[in-house]
Amino acid sequence: MSFVALSRSAFRHASSSARFFSTTLRAQREYANVLVSRPSPGVALITLNRPKALNALNAAHFQDISDAMKEADEDAGVGAMILTGSERAFAAGADIKEMKDKSFAEAYTTNFLANWEVIAKLKKPVIAAVSGYALGGGLELALQADILLAAPSAQLGQPEVNLGVIPGGGGTQRLAHLVGKSRAMELVLTGRIIGADEAERWGIVRVVREGTVVDEAVKVASDIASKGR
Numbered sequence: 039m040s041f042v043a044l045s046r047s048a049f050r051h052a053s054s055s056a057r058f059f060s061t062t063l064r065a066q067r068e069y070a071n072v073l074v075s076r077p078s079p080g081v082a083l084i085t086l087n088r089p090k091a092l093n094a095l096n097a098a099h100f101q102d103i104s105d106a107m108k109e110a111d112e113d114a115g116v117g118a119m120i121l122t123g124s125e126r127a128f129a130a131g132a133d134i135k136e137m138k139d140k141s142f143a144e145a146y147t148t149n150f151l152a153n154w155e156v157i158a159k160l161k162k163p164v165i166a167a168v169s170g171y172a173l174g175g176g177l178e179l180a181l182q183a184d185i186l187l188a189a190p191s192a193q194l195g196q197p198e199v200n201l202g203v204i205p206g207g208g209g210t211q212r213l214a215h216l217v218g219k220s221r222a223m224e225l226v227l228t229g230r231i232i233g234a235d236e237a238e239r240w241g242i243v244r245v246v247r248e249g250t251v252v253d254e255a256v257k258v259a260s261d262i263a264s265k266g267r
Contacts (some may be wrong), residue, residue, distance in 0.1 A: 117263025129176025
């Protein structure tokens with residue numbers, strides 16, 4: 039074998055090793071507020087992990103969500119992502135404790151809205167797997183997904199009006215796009231919370247009645263990730 043051939047072989051081996059090392063580093067990265075796993079080839083599962091706060095979104099939490107999803111989006115080994123929470127709550131909205139003493143400008147620059155565009159601009163498909171509460175910013179986060187699956191226990195709503203504010207993370211626009219202006223305005227102006235069955239009738243979600251919503255999301259994500267490979 040010539041020197042050139044040996045050099046190319048060594049380069050390919052080094053490149054392969056570097057890719058493996060890079061993938062290993064990614065897999066080992068940990069976040070304080072989310073759990074990241076690979077339940078199936080090509081599928082990244084990001085689980086919101088503030089169970090005591092019903093996964094309420096504060097600045098640190100949403101930074102972790104954004105970073106984890108951006109990392110998966112840039113990983114060549116990932117073809118689809120799943121975002122989920124706990125059985126009690128996907129996300130119960132913004133963390134009011136963090137926001138109560140802030141002006142709108144301060145809340146915008148320090149809370150989850152500052153990173154909202156990272157989620158909206160992801161290149162790879164995202165499935166939201168919702169159990170329990172998805173309220174306020176939690177619902178707005180789920181609505182950014184390409185596919186929204188829900189357990190029968192899911193409770194969806196935009197109750198911000200009860201605090202004297204309106205949805206600020208795209209809920210007014212995305213809900214209207216999904217269900218029409220009248221129904222969207224009803225939810226926004228009354229703060230009414232709807233169950234999974236009603237949300238399915240309105241076209242917001244597909245309810246998973248057999249098995250768990252995460253298992254179904256993994257099946258769908260695996261199917262998506264297998265395409266074009």
